[in-house]
Amino acid sequence: MSELHHPPHHEHEDTEHENGVRTLLSWSAPGRPYSKRGREFYAGVALQVLLISIILFLFHEYLLMLTVFALTFLSLALSSVAPRNFHYRISNQGIKIEDSFFLWKELYDFYFKRISGMDVLIIRTEALIPGELQICLGDLTRDHVRHVMVGYLPYREVVRKTFVESSGDWLAKNFPLEKKAE
Numbered sequence: 001m002s003e004l005h006h007p008p009h010h011e012h013e014d015t016e017h018e019n020g021v022r023t024l025l026s027w028s029a030p031g032r033p034y035s036k037r038g039r040e041f042y043a044g045v046a047l048q049v050l051l052i053s054i055i056l057f058l059f060h061e062y063l064l065m066l067t068v069f070a071l072t073f074l075s076l077a078l079s080s081v082a083p084r085n086f087h088y089r090i091s092n093q094g095i096k097i098e099d100s101f102f103l104w105k106e107l108y109d110f111y112f113k114r115i116s117g118m119d120v121l122i123i124r125t126e127a128l129i130p131g132e133l134q135i136c137l138g139d140l141t142r143d144h145v146r147h148v149m150v151g152y153l154p155y156r157e158v159v160r161k162t163f164v165e166s167s168g169d170w171l172a173k174n175f176p177l178e179k180k181a182e
Contacts, residue, residue, distance in 0.1 A: 025090040025148050029138030031083040033115040037178065041079070044177035045072065088135055090148055095123065097135065104152045107133075111156040112142045121145055123153070 049072050056065045089096040094103040108124040119142055121135040137145060146155055161169070 022092045023089055024092065025140075025145065026088065027138055027140055028085045028087050029136040029140075030118070031086040031136070032078075032134065033118045033120055033136060034083050035116040036082075037079050041178040042076070045076065048175070048177075086136075090145075092152075095133070095135075097133065102133065107153055109154040109156050110149055111159050112137075112146075 049068060052068055053065050056062075056068065086098050094101055095107070096102075102123075102125070106126055108126050110121060110123045113120050113122055115134075119137040119140075121133075121137055123133040123135070125131060125133065149155070
């Protein structure tokens, strides 16, 4: 069985390939924002799911109960397993994430956000699916990535929150699953 070869971590490489594609930036970072969760988080999730399940049971919504259990299982699995490192590359043609490549004309704009204590580059796409790409920056700085990308895509300093994001923030503030570290 052969091992996967992961390229070394490069913060900036400006190399030209034989077909005119020039790599502007290349790095490795986790595939998604991740923070280790404590017992309090899992207990809070279990309590909330139990409450929702009781309410759904009283209204005889058994399929909806199964959906809640399935989504809870998925979110708990994702929050307990650390992501593997992905290799990202920004070139003069577009952005490559592992084996997926996005041309600049398929992308709309970009901005930065802090998620689970990590800086994340968010690139909105022209197409409805995937809608946006979330790329962890790892050791790179926002300014360095912004400097490389601003020639290809518009940078948004301020992005309005959607209704879903605002609702999620309100729920997290009023019904926290774990105490914030101070």
